[in-house]
Amino acid sequence: MRTVRAYSPSPSPVEDYGSDADEQEWTVSGVVGESVDGFGQHRYVVKWGDNWRRQDGSNTTWEKPGTEGLQHFFERWDKQQRAKRMAKAQRSPEIEVGVASHHMLHEDRTIELARGYEELKKLYLPNGMDPRQPIDFDGMRKKVPGRASPPLPQHVVDARALLAQRKASQRSNAGSGPRTRTPASSSASSSSRSPSPVQGRRPVRPLPRRAGVRRAVSSAAPDSEEEPAGGSASRAARSGQRRQFKRRKSLEFKWARALQGAKSVTFVNEVNYEEVPSLVENFKYLERGYVRAPDVPSNAEVADCLVSCECDDRCDDAAECGCQGPSELVNSSGERIFAYTQRGLFNFALLPGMEAIECNDSCSCDETCPNRVAQRPRDVPIEVFRTRNCGWGARATVALPPGKVLGIYTGLLIRREEADTYQGERKSYIFDLDVHEGADDDDETDKYSVDGHAHGNWTRFVNHSCEPNLRVYPVVWDTIPELNQPYLAFVAMKNIPPRTELTIDYDPKAAEEARRSKGKHRQRTPEGARHCMCGSANCRGWVRV
Structure with missing residues (x-):
């Protein structure tokens, strides 16, 4: 058997920020990309402002999570990307499988992240079931078949010996620093991937009347x-x-x-x-x-009859909300109220013969309005x-x-x-x-x-x-x-x-x-x-x- 070393990331080159770098204020345009390496470690592509550029005109750098002054940019990026991936997963459970010819092997996890595999798994795989084989790019020496299989030279440590050494090292160093996960087995299968108050104008009947029983x-x-x-x-x-x-x-x-x-x-x-x-x-x-x-007549026929509100962003006062004009819902003091709390929960104040009237597409409030629920x-x-x-x-x-x-x-x-x-x-x-x-x-x-x-x-x-x-x-x-x-x-x-x-x-x-x-x-x-x-x-x- 011959041995090859699995992918290991190279260090980033030393950047020249000028002699007065410590005294400057550095503007950040934001995060424009990310990568996940074979170890599962994230790095973010940060785009800087106009006060710094390389000689080739580029102004982006790779930065690790926790970098001082940038963490809130990372968190905002993560939140936006998760929302996009989840929206994509909710639209369709389909996912592209395989790696394109121009992709490097160590980009597997980055590609998987971009395709939204984790979001699809949460939505469609029961009990966290995961059909994939784990990716094992942890820096261990991998055994691959060769034309000849000479004995390993003395200076090469096989996977089992390396695992034993790492476990011993972890036990001796417990509590002295951050721990790393013990690498998975180095068998050939471990690196393979599988595809993968008015009660109404007249007596009313309580709603709903379900006309039958299944x-x-x-x-x-x-x-x-x-x-x-x-x-x-x-x-x-x-x-x-x-x-x-x-x-x-x-x-x-x-x-x-x-x-x-x-x-x-x-x-x-x-x-x-x-x-x-x-x-x-x-x-x-x-x-x-x-x-x-x-x-059955369409509701589009009465679209011109809809009343709307001109509230800013959120509707807080039903008495001032224009779309609540037709509503008969009031509190014990006779003041008009919404059917929901400010947290968007139904308040159970509706009486028989009344509907909850929510804001509509003609209203000026946005989708976060507490009167947009159902x-x-x-x-x-x-x-x-x-x-x-x-x-x-x-x-x-x-x-x-x-x-x-x-x-x-x-x-x-x-x-x-x-x-x-x-x-x-x-x-x-x-x-x-x-x-x-x-x-x-x-x-x-x-x-x-x-x-x-x-x-x-x-x-x-x-x-x-x-x-x-x-x-x-x-x-x-x-x-x-x-x-x-x-x-x-x-x-x-x-x-x-x-x-x-x-x-x-x-x-x-x-x-x-x-x-x-x-x-x-x-x-x-x-x-x-x-x-x-x-x-x-x-x-x-x-x-x-």
Whole structure:
């Protein structure tokens, strides 16, 4: 075997800054690039001002993290680049693999950083799984096959001896300075890379009225069988698992392309082999907004009726915010207020018959305005997971505080008269937009519903509970309340730990009736209601269809 030394960076040349360098003030234009070497160490390309240039006209230098006076430039650069890479990863899970012919071997990590591999891994690889082999460019001598394999000369130390020496050195020098990671094994595979107060003008019905219950509420899916064991059945199961895994990753990638800047949606099943939920053919993921049926008027028709504000950057006072003119939301003193806190959390002040009115595209405030919440891209990663008793459900991977808005229910916007004709599974994904409707309303002319059967997002998997941890509220920002086409936003009602199933009450009107009749008489099961399997302490025992 012959030996070669792995890449080791050369020291930067000594710069001539002039004899009075210590007395000058050096201006910095900013960071314009970065590099990661084989050791994982970062260096930044700093561009200096016009008071220093080399003879060749260049004025950039390589600087290490921690350099005095430059650290805030490095931190700003890192923040900007991470945001760009994450935005790219959220737009698409695709990544270029391989190294171009003009790239040097030691540029691998820089290329990987620029392509946003770490951001893709966070979004799309569960539990930090990483298919790559580690890169081992730590300065150790590597063994490569040669034409002849003479014994190593005495002055060459092989990898095992070098590892032992370094470990001994680290033990003897513990606490005397910064420690370095022990190099990985020097086998040939270690250096390879794998691809990789007014309650409304009239009586109203509490929102939402979920027109049905998914099949999963009343019974487990028929494919929740025990895992096959042994022989050909086991091999067939493993083959099926591989096919299902491909289906899951394929669907995750497809949905990722439609996220519109939102955090990831992934699938988890620890119950059976069903890797993805059953979806209608050609199901279209719709993170935000509606697809309108041909006979449903567009909100563009009322764009000229939108009122806007002229606040500076952020809206702090609802009484001074022009777009809050149509709002009926006031505090106990009768003063107009926003539906959100200054931290962007829902304040639960909306009364039945009211919508939250957010700032719109015609407003002068920017995207950081605390009155722009439900319209922002979702910043909470979601897992669609297989429950043991209620089919597929949804949960957040992070803790949620009360008032945290998670997203909106999306789908095909249709007229109510059409929605009322639906039966079976199709009916179970209908949400009525009934915020301004009263119990005595019979006119169906301007009533609408959202059908999440063939178009929708992760909210279509949120299951029912008689003691839910989410609430649904109506909100508008690109239309006027009078059009009766609000969005339905999902908001946390209490502190929700990570990976706790998210639930709503499909029939909040029944919940109100149950509270009023508590201790008086037992509620009868309505005709057509289904058995409820939420398991909560105060379960009503049924869910109205």
